[in-house]
Amino acid sequence: MNRLRALLIAGSGALIWIRWQRIWDLLQAGDFSDRMAALAALAAPLVFALGRLPDRWKRARLDASAWVVLAILAAALLAPVLAPYDPTAQLDLANRRLLPPSPAHPLGTDLFSRDLLSRLLYGARLSLWIACFSVAIAVVVGTGVGLAAGYLGGTADALIMRLVDTALAIPRIFLLLVVLTLWEQGGIMTMVLVLGLTSWFGTSRLVRAEVLSLKQRDFVTAARALGIAPIAILLKHILPNALAPVIVTATLGVGQIVLTEAALSYLGVGVPPPHPSWGSMIADAQPFLPTHPWMAIVPGLALAGTVVAFSFFGESLQAKLDPRRR
Amino acid sequence: MNPLLSVRELTVGFETPKGPVRVVDGVSLELAEGETLGLVGESGSGKSTLALSLGRLLDEPPAFIDPGSRIEYAGVNLLALDPERLRTYRGKAIAWIFQDPASSLDPVIKVGHQIAEAVCAHSDVGRKAAWNRAVELLALVGLNDPRDAAHCYPHQLSGGMRQRVAIAAALAGEPKLLVADEPTTALDVTLQAQILALLGDLRERLGMALLLITHDLGVVADIADRVAVMYAGRLVEEGGKEQVLKQPAHPYTEALLRATPRLHRTGPRLPAIPGAAPDPTSWPSGCRFHPRCRYAWDRCSSEEPSQLSGETGRWVRCWLATEPQRRRG
Amino acid sequence: MGEVLAGYRATAAARMTELVRAESLVKHFPSGGWLLGRRPPVRALNGVTLSVLRGETLALVGESGSGKTTLARCLLRLTAPTAGRVVFDGIDLFSLPEPEIRKLRRRMQLVFQDPAAALNPRMTAGAAIREPLEAHGISRGSEAKARVSALLAEVGLPPGLAERFPHELSGGQRQRVVIARALSLEPEFLVLDEPVSNLDVSVAAQILNLLADLQEKRGLTYLLIAHDLSVVRHMASRVAVLYAGRIVEIGPCDELYERPLHPYTEALLSAVPSPDPLQSKRRVILGGEPPSPRRIPAGCPFYGRCHHTRRDDRCAGELPVLREVGSAHWSACHYAETLGARR
Numbered sequence: 001m002n003r004l005r006a007l008l009i010a011g012s013g014a015l016i017w018i019r020w021q022r023i024w025d026l027l028q029a030g031d032f033s034d035r036m037a038a039l040a041a042l043a044a045p046l047v048f049a050l051g052r053l054p055d056r057w058k059r060a061r062l063d064a065s066a067w068v069v070l071a072i073l074a075a076a077l078l079a080p081v082l083a084p085y086d087p088t089a090q091l092d093l094a095n096r097r098l099l100p101p102s103p104a105h106p107l108g109t110d111l112f113s114r115d116l117l118s119r120l121l122y123g124a125r126l127s128l129w130i131a132c133f134s135v136a137i138a139v140v141v142g143t144g145v146g147l148a149a150g151y152l153g154g155t156a157d158a159l160i161m162r163l164v165d166t167a168l169a170i171p172r173i174f175l176l177l178v179v180l181t182l183w184e185q186g187g188i189m190t191m192v193l194v195l196g197l198t199s200w201f202g203t204s205r206l207v208r209a210e211v212l213s214l215k216q217r218d219f220v221t222a223a224r225a226l227g228i229a230p231i232a233i234l235l236k237h238i239l240p241n242a243l244a245p246v247i248v249t250a251t252l253g254v255g256q257i258v259l260t261e262a263a264l265s266y267l268g269v270g271v272p273p274p275h276p277s278w279g280s281m282i283a284d285a286q287p288f289l290p291t292h293p294w295m296a297i298v299p300g301l302a303l304a305g306t307v308v309a310f311s312f313f314g315e316s317l318q319a320k321l322d323p324r325r326r
Numbered sequence: 327m328n329p330l331l332s333v334r335e336l337t338v339g340f341e342t343p344k345g346p347v348r349v350v351d352g353v354s355l356e357l358a359e360g361e362t363l364g365l366v367g368e369s370g371s372g373k374s375t376l377a378l379s380l381g382r383l384l385d386e387p388p389a390f391i392d393p394g395s396r397i398e399y400a401g402v403n404l405l406a407l408d409p410e411r412l413r414t415y416r417g418k419a420i421a422w423i424f425q426d427p428a429s430s431l432d433p434v435i436k437v438g439h440q441i442a443e444a445v446c447a448h449s450d451v452g453r454k455a456a457w458n459r460a461v462e463l464l465a466l467v468g469l470n471d472p473r474d475a476a477h478c479y480p481h482q483l484s485g486g487m488r489q490r491v492a493i494a495a496a497l498a499g500e501p502k503l504l505v506a507d508e509p510t511t512a513l514d515v516t517l518q519a520q521i522l523a524l525l526g527d528l529r530e531r532l533g534m535a536l537l538l539i540t541h542d543l544g545v546v547a548d549i550a551d552r553v554a555v556m557y558a559g560r561l562v563e564e565g566g567k568e569q570v571l572k573q574p575a576h577p578y579t580e581a582l583l584r585a586t587p588r589l590h591r592t593g594p595r596l597p598a599i600p601g602a603a604p605d606p607t608s609w610p611s612g613c614r615f616h617p618r619c620r621y622a623w624d625r626c627s628s629e630e631p632s633q634l635s636g637e638t639g640r641w642v643r644c645w646l647a648t649e650p651q652r653r654r655g
Numbered sequence: 656m657g658e659v660l661a662g663y664r665a666t667a668a669a670r671m672t673e674l675v676r677a678e679s680l681v682k683h684f685p686s687g688g689w690l691l692g693r694r695p696p697v698r699a700l701n702g703v704t705l706s707v708l709r710g711e712t713l714a715l716v717g718e719s720g721s722g723k724t725t726l727a728r729c730l731l732r733l734t735a736p737t738a739g740r741v742v743f744d745g746i747d748l749f750s751l752p753e754p755e756i757r758k759l760r761r762r763m764q765l766v767f768q769d770p771a772a773a774l775n776p777r778m779t780a781g782a783a784i785r786e787p788l789e790a791h792g793i794s795r796g797s798e799a800k801a802r803v804s805a806l807l808a809e810v811g812l813p814p815g816l817a818e819r820f821p822h823e824l825s826g827g828q829r830q831r832v833v834i835a836r837a838l839s840l841e842p843e844f845l846v847l848d849e850p851v852s853n854l855d856v857s858v859a860a861q862i863l864n865l866l867a868d869l870q871e872k873r874g875l876t877y878l879l880i881a882h883d884l885s886v887v888r889h890m891a892s893r894v895a896v897l898y899a900g901r902i903v904e905i906g907p908c909d910e911l912y913e914r915p916l917h918p919y920t921e922a923l924l925s926a927v928p929s930p931d932p933l934q935s936k937r938r939v940i941l942g943g944e945p946p947s948p949r950r951i952p953a954g955c956p957f958y959g960r961c962h963h964t965r966r967d968d969r970c971a972g973e974l975p976v977l978r979e980v981g982s983a984h985w986s987a988c989h990y991a992e993t994l995g996a997r998r
Contacts, residue, residue, distance in 0.1 A: 484944050515883075516884055518928070542928065583930055585856055588885055589885050589912070590888075591889075595864050595867060597860070598855035598858075598863075602828075603966055
């Protein structure tokens with residue numbers, strides 16, 4: 001653990017040293033997320049040096065998939081600091097179009113002479129931001145609906161679950177296409193909302209099933225017999241025990257939504273240009289597949305790698321969230 | 327006469343992240359043809375692991391059987407056999423029944439087919455003949471309407487009937503030895519009595535040997551010829567049923583008998599055994615029962631007693647056997 | 656049923672010191688499946704009347720499906736009966752609104768069969784015991800912490816165990832935590848639902864002794880649900896035998912064990928395996944199984960399995976009512992007297 005800590009301090013320190021000018025510029029003139037990235041880069045060595053993991057996390061011991069996920073999240077968060085160029089800047093339309101990888105452009109440039117590494121990093125930030133927020137919306141709504149349906153039971157439950165079944169019967173990609181086409185000027189926020197509000201159905205069914213089985217468990221009966229108020233039983237005894245599978249599916253959901261967003265962007269209704277997104281990068285690269293294959297392969301690999309990493313992470317979380325296995 | 331089953335220095339354990347844990351530790355026992363041995367132990371004593379290891383039914387790894395162990399069935403060391411040969415012994419030589427009949431039957435297959443499948447696995451008969459044999463077996467285990475019962479799915483049967491079906495399936499290979507691991511624990515007393523009577527009856531009629539594994543001394547008294555007592559991975563005492571239950575030699579057996587509630591003994595307080603059974607990850611030093619033993623003295627915590635033999639087939643693993651005067655104090 | 660009730664009430668002693676009374680409790684669980692035609696309901700309780708006296712241990716025995724657990728849950732108002740009422744210390748439980756009942760819960764508590772399932776796996780032992788103290792405003796903060804330690808000590812556990820999670824405790828320790836939690840509200844009435852059937856013999860004896868000590872010290876009233884008749888013998892002052900959702904015999908423990916006056920009780924007692932190999936094995940092995948709670952036959956529900964020599968058409972057609980056959984000893988057998996006389 002200590003060698004790892006030294007490595008992390010040294011790495012983050014080196015980043016500040018190398019990219020000092022960039023961090024300074026971001027702090028001076030960046031937008032909110034740029035400033036957050038700059039502050040995060042500055043704080044990183046301090047956090048690694050002084051920070052302490054809570055005991056529970058230490059006992060959980062992170063495995064490889066967790067480190068990969070953390071690295072992806074860190075790269076996305078620090079995109080403004082790490083990226084060598086502005087991802088939307090057309091550097092030199094005359095001379096620097098469609099360059100192959102080189103020291104100046106590690107992943108080359110695209111048709112509009114934009115640096116592909118920068119676009120990949122910013123794309124990660126945008127894709128993960130969209131995915132995490134959509135999943136957060138889905139988890140909150142799905143858990144709430146599932147808790148209500150499972151706990152109320154009876155007619156309320158039947159009504160809610162039939163509505164969910166109806167919603168599940170509508171092909172999601174079709175729904176997304178329609179909504180996003182109709183609402184073209186909505187921007188990224190609309191996309192987050194639409195993605196989030198169309199992906200909570202599964203979560204709500206999962207939570208409801210958990211609640212129904214937990215309601216029958218002896219410790220819930222015990223709480224009732226002890227005169228604990230229903231709302232306290234719901235929040236203290238049922239919710240924490242229903243949450244483990246929700247967290248796992250949420251983790252898997254991040255990968256799913258990254259994929260969906262890429263598909264939508266590929267189809268041209270997702271992230272509006274010139275913002276970089278992995279999906280639109282692959283779409284842009286399509287005409288050059290025979291001559292410049294790396295343009296599609298690199299974002300494709302990033303996409304696949306992220307989805308796989310989140311899947312593995314979800315699986316390992318599943319094992320770790322069981323209190324008996326800690 | 328050679329014993330039907332002879333287990334020598336059997337050590338079985340599990341690989342865990344914290345290192346190997348020996349759950350069964352150097353157990354030796356013998357079973358003659360047609361004999362019933364009651365193996366008594368509480369949870370964590372290793373008795374169920376022992377039952378499964380007799381047919382190498384544990385997943386290895388994480389489980390492991392110490393190479394010094396021997397399990398001889400009719401003179402053949404089962405541990406030296408290759409998996410294919412070993413499989414021919416399972417069900418045909420030794421068969422098992424378990425505590426929970428609901429989970430040992432497949433919920434989506436008719437019970438008749440499940441038994442017929444077991445029949446086919448052990449003999450070269452056609453499907454029709456196997457089905458007829460299954461119905462015969464169901465009649466043998468005392469089901470009233472064996473023909474109808476064969477067409478039932480497990481959930482359509484009651485707990486007692488399911489255990490009878492599990493026994494019928496175990497009998498499909500006409501085993502010489504039936505290993506019954508807590509066969510009546512999940513059942514009500516009246517059904518427990520029925521199943522025990524059935525096991526006793528089948529043993530007589532089919533000449534099977536029975537290894538009955540239980541925590542309940544009452545069950546053992548009912549059906550066993552000999553009794554072996556297991557504590558913390560070791561056998562601590564063995565002898566004839568009457569000897570062990572009337573004159574227990576090991577303090578654990580003695581304490582267990584005293585702590586067992588009786589139907590015709592009243593009084594609100596039971597002489598309980600203090601403490602709890604030890605954890606397999608850290609067996610106590612010396613005699614493994616010494617922290618809970620009322621007679622223990624310093625020798626017990628430092629030196630483990632060996633199997634001290636009295637008459638044939640009657641022995642105890644306790645220092646009291648060498649210093650009987652201490653039992654009074 | 657009415658006359659039985661009247662007879663019951665007439666027992667002056669019972670009325671004097673009665674803590675809980677069940678009156679003609681009926682509980683039917685409706686069966687689902689309206690698509691393929693409705694199946695008959697599960698008749699778990701079919702008119703049970705009994706009272707639990709202050710300071711006694713009343714045992715409920717019977718096979719699984721006999722209605723023991725349903726009866727206990729009705730007595731604690733954890734399940735609503737289909738008909739009948741439950742009176743706790745003069746209060747009709749099912750006429751109280753929910754907030755009132757939560758206050759009353761301080762006076763009656765439950766100990767479960769499986770202590771592992773009865774504890775929230777994400778709460779430490781200490782948190783589990785502290786929760787009811789805080790929910791009822793009995794004590795908070797450091798005071799609550801001291802109460803938890805005192806309760807743990809009372810059930811024979813060291814205070815350090817408060818920090819452990821249920822899976823870090825042994826079975827016996829878990830059951831002690833469940834008992835400590837039930838005691839935290841200082842109840843008068845404790846329902847013990849198979850409190851030792853999931854424990855090893857050596858540990859079970861410890862728990863039974865603890866329960867006996869607590870009863871003595873705190874003057875508790877127990878309703879003990881058990882299928883192990885040996886355990887009942889040690890704990891109970893009175894025993895009620897349930898069969899197919901009805902009480903078939905009820906009486907003082909010693910009397911009922913020595914002189915059972917219902918053939919079912921007799922069979923139950925003789926089915927208990929004894930570790931004493933010399934004890935005579937004159938057993939009545941009951942054939943068959945209890946009737947399905949969906950299809951309880953007319954007449955005596957035990958008719959199909961009965962070994963009584965006097966069994967006849969009257970048993971098949973007429974449901975025997977519970978009647979007094981000895982002092983405070985009631986049986987629901989038409990021929991109870993001849994059963995006793997035969998021995």
